[in-house]
Amino acid sequence: MTEMVAAAPPTAASRPTEPQRRGPGRPRHADTEPRAYRSALEIFGRRGWSGLTLDGVAAHAGIGKSSIYLRWNDKGELLLDAVRDLQARVPAPDTEGLGIRELLLAHARARADLLTGAYGPALANLCTAAAANPDVLDEIRKVDLARGMCALTEQVEEAVRRGELAPGTAVGPLLEAIEGSILVHYLVNPTATVPELRAGLEGYVTALVDHQLRTLRRQPVPAQP
Structure with a gap:
């Protein structure tokens, strides 16, 4: 009678490679700060101080809220950085x-x-x-x-x-x-x-x-x- 040999369990090398799955939430962007600056200025320009919120900037810029809150404590800090960034990008006349x-x-x-x-x-x-x-x-x-x-x-x-x-x-x-x-x-x-x-x-x-x-x-x- 032929003896049955149990198959060896598959090794890590022999297992088919499964696709990497991205966790929940938005992907991270290298240009988070420039996008946040643009969005803050656009929202502030249209809606004023009362209409500017960190959540609103995140949504407008397509950035995760956590990325915004990790960088700025409040909308005043973000707007100040946005204005500084704008002024730095505008060359003074020679x-x-x-x-x-x-x-x-x-x-x-x-x-x-x-x-x-x-x-x-x-x-x-x-x-x-x-x-x-x-x-x-x-x-x-x-x-x-x-x-x-x-x-x-x-x-x-x-x-x-x-x-x-x-x-x-x-x-x-x-x-x-x-x-x-x-x-x-x-x-x-x-x-x-x-x-x-x-x-x-x-x-x-x-x-x-x-x-x-x-x-x-x-x-x-x-x-x-």
Whole structure:
């Protein structure tokens, strides 16, 4: 009678390879932070401070909530990082050797271009949101303004010392007038679309800066006591 021999159990090498199964949840992405930054700015631009949430950013960006909460404690931290990232990616104008008019024009042009760009609504919302939530958003507002017209204070003061502007020129009000005019032009223009605003950007900025300089040069600046 033929003896029955029991088959040896299959070894690990002889077993068929089973496909790897992914665990539950979204896949991880190497670009988690850039996607979160873009989403935070887009949501903040459309819905303001009250409409910005970490859960909303995760859903909008297609990122797992755990990835968001591991990186940021709250929406203020995320928005601050998003604004810093945006400013780091926007090169400052090269103004080496420029006179006062060209200096102001270069920065006003860059500011207007940023406000009429993809993240203009988010930057514009910083003003009203910071006024309503000063304790939370003041640092974010300062980061944004650090790249705006007010960052030119020292350079404009140097222009005063060189004699390009009259002694005693009120540098702060000059820069605030240009910065504020660009913002208001973007926010309250009743009929122009964003593409129309961008198309007229160069003419508007040039007229704005020239008007401010003509006003300063036409009116004697009183001596400081």
